Amino acid sequence: MTHVTIIGGGPGGYEAALVASRLGAEVTLVERDGLGGSTVLTDCVPSKTLIATSDLLTEVGTAAELGVQVPKAVRADIAAVNSRVLALAQAQSNDIAHRLTVSNISMIAGTATIESAGVVVAETAEGQVRIETDSILIATGAHPRVSADAQPDGERILTWEQVYGLTELPEHMIVVGSGVTGAEFASAYNGLGAPVTLVSSRDRVLPGEDVDAANVIEDVFTRRGMTVMGNSRMASVERTADGVRVTLTDGRTVVGSHCLLALGSIPNTEGLGLEAIGVEVDEAGFIRVDRVSRTSVRGIYSAGDCTGVFMLASVAAQQGRIAMSHLLGDAVHPLDLGKVSSNVFTSPEIATVGMSQQQMEESDLQIDVAMMPLASNARAKMQGLHDGFVKLFVRRGVGIVVGGVVVGPKASELIHAVSLAVSASLTADQVADAFTVYPSLSGSVAEAARRLHPVV
DSSP, rough: OOOEEEESSHHHHHHHHHHHHHHEEEEEHHHHHHHHHHHTTTTTHHHHHHHHHHHHHHHTTTGOOOOOOOOOOOOOOOHHHHHHHHHHHHHHHHHHHHHHHOOOOOOOOSEEEETTTEEEEEEEEEEEEEOOOOOEEEEEEEEOOBBTTBBBOSSSSTTTTTTOOOOOOSSEEEEEESSHHHHHHHHHHHTTTEEEEEEOOOOOOOSSSSSHHHHHHHHHHHHOOOEEEEEEEEEEEEEESSSSSEETTTTTTTEEEEEEOOOOEESSOTOHHHHHHTTTTTSSSSSSSOOOOOOOOOEEOOOGGGGTTTOOHHHHHHHHHHHHHHTTTTTOOOGGGGGGGEEEOOOSEEEEEEEEHHHHSSSSSSSEEEEEEEGHHHHHHHHTSSSSSSEEEEEEHHHHHHHEEEEETTTTHHHHHHHHHHHOOOOOHHHHHHHOOOSSHHHHHHHHHTTOOOOO
């Protein structure tokens, strides 16, 4: 029986463990902080739970348009919200522990180092545990990047892992960083009723997303009262007597009650012993892997944020599954980033799959594009929705769907139809011919596809 040792209990680790056990391997999983990793305990699950409350309040704020009168005093109890956030995160972690237990996976709470391709050493509360193994999967994740001039204190200057200790809604939240994490938290606190200033070093929010989608989000942000400071780079953040002061590189300052740092992530690869055994990492410390999750050392695989391939829980989980299938001789489909769907949980959401418009414009592919504003959708009108669209990309001549963008409420659900089309190489005509419910938001996906029917 093959013995697999997995370092890290996040999506990349626990999904790999489940696959390996199902394929007949003996599995040992070593986790330092708690099963589910940062995804479940401090990142994805907590933040999206917070956002769910924010989205509800945002919907309540538009109730009058639908003819519903609500009290003006509707507000969030942030202490209760955060208590629920942490309880749900722990419940999810417990569910994962149960799944691993019933799958006969051995779990060790401790910090692992790799002595060789065949030996992992775990430091636990009871002492050192030496694990002899046939193969290793490294799935240690990443942690928030901070700056020497902006040190979090867990009270006023916060990383996204620390916001759930707040017991009162910030009087003025300054969010530094306008990537996905920064935009999501800025949107969430704006929806919860806190004044928000978003400090962006770029000329627009969400610089890595579809331009049309990012423009919609920035327009919504400003319309809802958020201050968006573009082309504004942080120099430092410091505590004041009753809050924080953010100093920008051009000398301007922004004063608020709290500051949330969203400056990116650093891989958790230090102290693992990678250099000694020859596992290659890039200049930022991310582990280099191929499309089946192999590292540069035979028998050692890696998955998740510590690889920097595509920092999504879904990708981490898929990398872990692929690694174990490859190791244990099951059928393997190498990771295809061209078919990954992702979502930005702002209000409204941005969901994407496949090639982006920028990638297509930079390639030699000839592409046709169709975009349907949600404002033209009958169901959207009924629900009082004004912001958002569906956009599809197809290869000219053959009509195959190669990508798409959805902006709107629950875009993360609507994107699945487009994801299926991209994954199965469906044509726009095939998407258009599939029945949709009338009225429905998904009808805009079919309508966009109909507009891409080739005209002879």
